[in-house]
Amino acid sequence: MAQPVLVIENLHKKFKDIEVLKGVDLVLDTGDVVSIIGSSGSGKTTLLRCVNLLEEFHQGRIMIDGQEVGYDGPQHRRRKESEIARQRAMTGMVFQQFNLFPHMTALRNVTLGLTKVKKLPAVEANAIAEKWLARVGLSDRRDHYPGQLSGGQQQRVAIARAVAMNPKVMLFDEVTSALDPELVNEVLNVIKDLAIEGMTMLLVTHEMKFAFEVSDRVVFMNQGRIEEEGPPEELFRKPKSQRLAEFLKSSKF
């Protein structure tokens, strides 16, 4: 068995005095699709942001592809910003609010990281970007600006932007929460395709049906801890913990 792609060990995170992550452990092997569910405030988004190093954390470590990210060694010394920037590119993040760059065309949004971070020549970057825009069904929108695209289209460009960097792990942070209901499926279908192709993915989602269909494992977080983890059939059909049972009952499925 090859080494896991993502290892999270004993992760602790505080905002001021409030501990929002109280020791989280999670392992993703290559091709794993893991969904994190839980009520708001349970720490699931924070966990995802720690993996992308958008949040600092105070204890524990995160390894991507065998490399400790963000911090170095038992002293938990924060790495240099340039080093952290490089490690951030190992994960691809898709946000709830899309966060496309409004002053760039769809194509430029995707090529920016390829030319500036990966230092690829423009021709090569364009080819990769066009390939991914085609994959998310937006070839004909390559020269459109985000303001000219629907929410679903923007989110698909955002997915192309992240996945074009060829990350080890893709992180999805409630990526359909800001979308009109009729636009949710076009985004979920893109994510499903990526899952089928073997992309390693960690998703925070409120779409229970989607989590059930797409995930190899589902993680239920509660008050900064992982309360229950397992295959979707077990977790959704036979929840062990009382809290998960309550959570599932209160969420539409």
Add this chain to the structure above:
Amino acid sequence: MAELQQFLHEVWVARWAILQGLGTTIVISGLAIVIGTILGTFVGLVLVYGRLAARFLVRIYVDFVRGTPVFVLVLASFYLLTQVGIQLTAFQAGLIALVVFCSTHVAENLRGALLSLPKGQTEAAKSIGLTFPQIFIYVLAPQALRQALPAWINTAAEMVKASTLLSVIGVLELMLAIKQIIARNFMSPEFYLLAGVIYFAIDYAIERAAKVVEKRVALPS
């Protein structure tokens, strides 16, 4: 009719004085805008990204200058700097006052524009692996400049108007040229009106040019 002819005749007689004054107004406002914008950009960047001590000093500079009438800045630049042994011509002293004034406005505009950008922009740029200088150059600056543009145009127009104050320290710009002409021919209403029309024309031209630029850089939606 005869009065109009008389006025036009006087304008013709004074044409070189008027043009020279206009030239000085344009040169000194132009220089103040260019140098003030460069200085103001640095000041604005310190306001947003500087270390605490630097930010504090620059904040004092900005608040102090913005809290002072331009007229007082002009007088201070001309009289106080001479007091401490810096010998300046009226033109140089006037230019310094305008540059200082302009820089604080540019700095505040830039700061406001940068801080108004959604946090998600920086986060998305970080997440694809860009370093901070790259994020600033490719993601933040292009958006902030678009947003700061209307206010910057305002500042530029403001600088042209503020340059009239330099007449009191003897910079022979348009206002002083007009005053000198009036001292010769006593046609004050006519020539003040002429001055008003010329200043309006300059600021109107700036505004029109700005509208064209604004349209060109506007994001399609």
